[in-house]
């Protein structure tokens with residue numbers, strides 16, 4: 331069976347799957363995988379106050395080892411379509427470049443995984459020496475509550491057990507082969523609130539300006555780095571993202587000042603310990619002079635690392651053999667669904683180029699689709715050898 335990743339990517343891009351719409355993308359994958367002998371499940375999840383979203387789980391084989399290909403078919407909205415030189419869902423190819431929303435994030439890589447899988451099982455009497463599954467959500471780019479988390483729970487309740495996962499998010503900064511993601515930093519949002527006493531600017535002795543206090547606390551919190559990083563992670567970092575008093579006047583000392591911040595943290599830290607450290611710095615600088623507190627937001631973005639070992643080595647080699655580049659093992663960037671998958675099995679991320687994600691005129695070189703298919707194909711060969 332010869333599967334063409336470019337044709338599959340074009341067909342997927344033509345499905346306008348802006349969440350909650352499935353847009354025909356999951357139906358297409360269902361058809362392709364059913365024809366190849368997969369047992370396919372379309373699963374719709376709902377939650378009060380959200381739109382129902384369709385997801386897909388498909389498996390071929392019953393034995394271990396079990397390799398999961400994970401991804402999402404939903405795409406971010408195209409924005410102002412008149413700014414696109416190629417209509418976002420027209421899937422046009424010009425000079426070896428395929429244009430369309432989702433080209434790199436991440437219909438392109440799903441097409442490559444499908445093509446590689448069809449090719450692999452076609453050459454192995456219709457089934458793998460183990461199991462292959464596709465766990466594809468339609469709710470990653472949206473509010474992401476009816477997607478991967480629920481699909482993983484659903485699969486676990488059915489007794490599905492996974493040995494390894496490859497998530498196809500765009501990972502390469504410059505060229506295909508640059509980078510494999512083997513972990514992600516944790517994320518924690520907070521708001522620092524300093525309370526003062528409102529008053530007239532001409533009578534400061536009757537007021538207590540919280541702006542002075544918040545400036546001092548921000549400086550104290552940022553005075554020292556949180557840590558120096560680890561073998562696989564950069565330093566944990568706290569970044570203030572806004573400072574507000576919401577004051578529309580020029581003659582009133584405000585009653586309260588707020589500063590929002592985000593912490594990205596590495597695998598030497600825990601959320602609890604970081605919260606304690608930030609509060610300790612604030613408390614020390616505040617003494618009895620500044621009234622303050624921090625509101626911490628709930629978060630499900632914990633740090634994780636898939637430690638280098640045989641699985642990561644095998645993938646690194648497969649990438650190098652096809653592209654001629656030895657990919658860097660990285661933990662940079664924002665969070666992804668890998669943070670949920672890692673609770674079920676080791677997960678790495680390798681996909682297309684990251685530059686074009688969410689942009690106008692999102693595009694991918696068709697040569698990259700062919701090469702990524704060859705990489706996934708090699709991974710399948712080695713994984714089930």
Ligand SMILES: [Zn+2]
Pocket residue numbers: 402435436470499500
């Ligand atoms: Zn994505």
